[in-house]
Amino acid sequence: MDFTIVTPNLNYGRFLGDCLESVASQEGVEVEHLVMDGGSTDDSAEVVAGFPHATWIRGSDRGMSDAINRGFERARGEWVMWLNADDRLKPGVLEELKRRLDASSEDVVYGDFDFIEADGRFRRSVRLPGWSRFVHIHHHCYVGSTAAFYRRATVIDAGYRLREDFRYVMDGEFYARLDREGLRFRHLRLPIADFRLHDTNASMRHLGKSRSMEKVLEAERQHVESRAIRRVYGITLFEDPYLNGLVDGILWIVAKGWKAVLRAVGG
Numbered sequence: 001m002d003f004t005i006v007t008p009n010l011n012y013g014r015f016l017g018d019c020l021e022s023v024a025s026q027e028g029v030e031v032e033h034l035v036m037d038g039g040s041t042d043d044s045a046e047v048v049a050g051f052p053h054a055t056w057i058r059g060s061d062r063g064m065s066d067a068i069n070r071g072f073e074r075a076r077g078e079w080v081m082w083l084n085a086d087d088r089l090k091p092g093v094l095e096e097l098k099r100r101l102d103a104s105s106e107d108v109v110y111g112d113f114d115f116i117e118a119d120g121r122f123r124r125s126v127r128l129p130g131w132s133r134f135v136h137i138h139h140h141c142y143v144g145s146t147a148a149f150y151r152r153a154t155v156i157d158a159g160y161r162l163r164e165d166f167r168y169v170m171d172g173e174f175y176a177r178l179d180r181e182g183l184r185f186r187h188l189r190l191p192i193a194d195f196r197l198h199d200t201n202a203s204m205r206h207l208g209k210s211r212s213m214e215k216v217l218e219a220e221r222q223h224v225e226s227r228a229i230r231r232v233y234g235i236t237l238f239e240d241p242y243l244n245g246l247v248d249g250i251l252w253i254v255a256k257g258w259k260a261v262l263r264a265v266g267g
Contacts, residue, residue, distance in 0.1 A: 002030045002078055002079065005023055006034050006083070009038070009044055012040075012085035015196060018120065019085050020048065025091060028098070034071045036061070036068065038059075038060065040058075064170070066164050069164065072156050077152060078153075079151060081150065086196045088196075089192065089193050090192055090194070093190070097192070107154045109187075110144070111128075111147045111148075111189070111190040112189065113192055115195050115197055116195070127189075128187055133176070137255075138251040143185075168225055169222065
């Protein structure tokens with residue numbers, strides 16, 4: 001088995017067909033596609049029924065990270081990824097990826113991706129630099145989970161899993177932890193997937209200002225996860241959280257500049 005693709009889903013039937021079709025149309029590779037459904041009440045089951053390549057696994061879970069981890073437990077492919085139900089792979093990309101991955105010795109391999117609108121229209125391309133722990137931790141998690149692949153033998157079989165207490169930046173914590181453990185990252189200059197932007201994206205719905213206490217508290221959860229990653233894996237100089245916040249701002253600017261340099265030199 002070349003690839004295992006894990007797709008967590010909860011009431012995303014309106015996008016799920018695009019996701020499934022993008023996997024079903026791949027040629028030249030052997031793919032296992034696991035759809036981990038948390039109890040959808042929309043038409044998700046009917047959508048999956050139209051794609052015999054996919055395995056539908058329905059059951060209650062403790063959130064998105066738990067659903068993905070359950071898919072990881074079942075994975076049989078040499079390379080494993082998670083592809084969100086509202087995203088999709090580029091046509092023919094897995095065959096090209098297999099050719100490159102067969103010659104790779106790294107543990108995590110990631111590529112570029114495009115942002116698309118809710119209706120599937122192209123918005124803009126995202127071309128990434130090579131791996132930098134400093135940029136990843138102190139600027140932002142720039143590796144798109146929907147365009148990243150993990151070697152099963154050294155990542156999944158070694159027991160690495162997403163933290164289930166992370167709801168927004170679980171991928172950022174995962175990559176920082178793998179890096180700290182000495183696993184190797186590689187960037188491929190290859191567009192791999194389309195990342196769909198819409199008003200129910202977990203990572204997008206808290207953008208902007210709000211005077212609603214409920215919305216602000218929920219948005220702060222996402223920021224707290226990012227701060228926790230910086231405190232555990234990054235540079236922390238003070239005991240006082242406000243002083244660390246000032247340093248975070250400076251490091252964010254420096255990391256942003258360094259990311260631009262890496263991209264310019266093709267790193």
